[in-house]
Amino acid sequence: MSHIKDARKAQAAGLDEKNLYASRVRVYPRAVHGMARTFKWGVLAFCLTLYYSAAWIRWDRGPGHPNQALLLDLSNRRFYLFSIEFWPQDIYFLTGALILGAISLFLVTSLVGRVWCAYACPQTVWTDLFMWVERRIEGDRNERMKRDAGPVTFDKVWRKLAKHAVWLGVAFWTGGAWIMYFADAPTVTREFWRGTAPAPVYIFTFIFSAFAYVFAGWAREQVCTYMCPWPRFQASMLDEESITVTYQGWRGEPRGHGRRDPAAVKKLGDCVDCNACVNVCPTGIDIRDGSQLECINCGLCVDACNEIMVKTGQPEWLITWDSLARQKAKAEGKFERFHFLRPRTLIYVGALIAAVSVMGIALARRTHVDLAVQHDRAPLFVTTRDGTLRNAYTIKISNKTLADTEFTLDISGLAGGAMEVAESVTGRATRLTLPVEADSIGTYRVLVYGRPDHLKDGSQELDFLLRSLRTGETARYQSVFMGPGSSAARP
Numbered sequence: 001m002s003h004i005k006d007a008r009k010a011q012a013a014g015l016d017e018k019n020l021y022a023s024r025v026r027v028y029p030r031a032v033h034g035m036a037r038t039f040k041w042g043v044l045a046f047c048l049t050l051y052y053s054a055a056w057i058r059w060d061r062g063p064g065h066p067n068q069a070l071l072l073d074l075s076n077r078r079f080y081l082f083s084i085e086f087w088p089q090d091i092y093f094l095t096g097a098l099i100l101g102a103i104s105l106f107l108v109t110s111l112v113g114r115v116w117c118a119y120a121c122p123q124t125v126w127t128d129l130f131m132w133v134e135r136r137i138e139g140d141r142n143e144r145m146k147r148d149a150g151p152v153t154f155d156k157v158w159r160k161l162a163k164h165a166v167w168l169g170v171a172f173w174t175g176g177a178w179i180m181y182f183a184d185a186p187t188v189t190r191e192f193w194r195g196t197a198p199a200p201v202y203i204f205t206f207i208f209s210a211f212a213y214v215f216a217g218w219a220r221e222q223v224c225t226y227m228c229p230w231p232r233f234q235a236s237m238l239d240e241e242s243i244t245v246t247y248q249g250w251r252g253e254p255r256g257h258g259r260r261d262p263a264a265v266k267k268l269g270d271c272v273d274c275n276a277c278v279n280v281c282p283t284g285i286d287i288r289d290g291s292q293l294e295c296i297n298c299g300l301c302v303d304a305c306n307e308i309m310v311k312t313g314q315p316e317w318l319i320t321w322d323s324l325a326r327q328k329a330k331a332e333g334k335f336e337r338f339h340f341l342r343p344r345t346l347i348y349v350g351a352l353i354a355a356v357s358v359m360g361i362a363l364a365r366r367t368h369v370d371l372a373v374q375h376d377r378a379p380l381f382v383t384t385r386d387g388t389l390r391n392a393y394t395i396k397i398s399n400k401t402l403a404d405t406e407f408t409l410d411i412s413g414l415a416g417g418a419m420e421v422a423e424s425v426t427g428r429a430t431r432l433t434l435p436v437e438a439d440s441i442g443t444y445r446v447l448v449y450g451r452p453d454h455l456k457d458g459s460q461e462l463d464f465l466l467r468s469l470r471t472g473e474t475a476r477y478q479s480v481f482m483g484p485g486s487s488a489a490r491p
């Protein structure tokens with residue numbers, strides 16, 4: 001039995017009311033080769049390449065505009081995603097994206113367990129990277145355990161120092177790469193090394209680097225087991241038909257060392273109790289104990305066991321990906337199919353289709369113009385010398401395109417109404433033409449004139465209609481025109 005299992009059992013036995021704190025049992029995962037490991041390396045390489053390089057992808061938006069494909073420009077309150085530019089008003093797209101991500105995660109978990117945790121979660125990816133560095137410098141499991149248990153030697157010290165130096169380098173690279181998504185990557189990199197970058201760049205690089213170093217280097221599996229909420233509620237997405245990493249106990253038990261002699265009185269199962277599956281596990285658990293909260297479903301124990309099965313001349317896949325329902329059937333000598341179409345997966349698929357449709361329609365119908373109108377509160381209206389009523393409004397026109405644009409502004413609902421821009425010399429007109437600079441908000445104070453005899457109960461609904469002369473896109477804002485006797489004007 002491995003030292004981890006012994007220690008865990010001792011912990012469980014020793015946790016009495018006087019000793020509620022259990023110190024960490026260090027996990028020394030052994031290197032392993034196989035299908036799951038190869039796939040895990042592939043996903044890791046893809047994720048890291050994407051993360052470290054995506055901020056450097058250029059996207060020409062014309063002069064005066066950022067040419068970074070992915071940019072969260074907090075100071076100007078814009079998010080650029082290739083050709084799409086999101087304004088603060090588009091925050092609901094972020095909400096939609098989060099909902100889409102959550103439903104997708106629910107669906108995938110209900111089908112194939114914690115594959116997100118196993119392969120694509122940043123904590124998993126960077127922990128794997130840090131473990132790889134550790135193995136290159138300090139050796140594999142046995143070497144590391146022996147050295148850690150031994151006295152302080154020059155060999156031990158330089159290896160530890162080298163490991164932490166590389167870890168800190170990777171953490172710094174990781175933290176620094178995150179900053180690139182919030183500022184122009186080449187510019188901020190230049191400024192960073194020249195010492196001329198703004199203070200928050202240095203502060204946040206330090207904070208993100210520290211998180212990467214502590215979480216991936218030191219905390220590792222403890223983040224998944226104790227800090228992450230996902231393992232706690234992912235159980236509610238799993239059922240008997242979900243495919244998870246499973247030890248085929250019906251085939252492996254009774255476990256034991258020794259020859260598999262068909263003539264022996266005591267027949268042994270396929271598990272040779274070698275602990276290879278435990279020794280490679282990044283969370284230090286024994287999959288043979290059944291489904292556990294700590295299991296991230298990575299399948300490294302599958303690879304380890306397959307190696308052993310080949311060596312002992314037995315069929316592979318003693319540990320495999322399977323559903324509990326199929327395992328129960330197999331234990332009884334029956335065959336059971338995978339069931340992917342189940343009420344819960346169908347509900348998730350339905351919710352996903354609905355969310356994708358809503359997001360797609362919202363994105364397709366998204367315009368590059370917004371109109372906001374605010375009626376002056378004091379005074380609500382002015383009666384001019386010729387008896388006409390005048391209301392004042394602050395008009396805000398959002399030009400979300402990257403070109404200077406002229407807009408026409410019309411009003412409807414006010415018979416005989418006219419407008420003029422306050423403090424302009426153009427005079428009253430039924431239609432105004434208002435220019436707004438590219439990628440900005442144009443603000444105008446507009447005076448609207450109307451006859452009091454057209455008002456009902458002292459007020460009248462009034463629609464402002466905006467139209468881009470360049471793209472033809474329109475926006476409408478419903479407001480009100482007020483006069484004597486309106487409810488808002490009463491004391």
Ligand code: SF4
Pocket residue numbers: 245277280281282283284285286287294295296297298299300301302
């Ligand atoms: S038990 Fe197997 S699948 Fe689960 S975390 Fe450990 S190695 Fe990965």
Ligand code: SF4
Pocket residue numbers: 247252255270271272273274275276277278288304305308318319
């Ligand atoms: S690796 Fe396979 S044979 Fe070895 S202990 Fe684990 S389940 Fe048994």
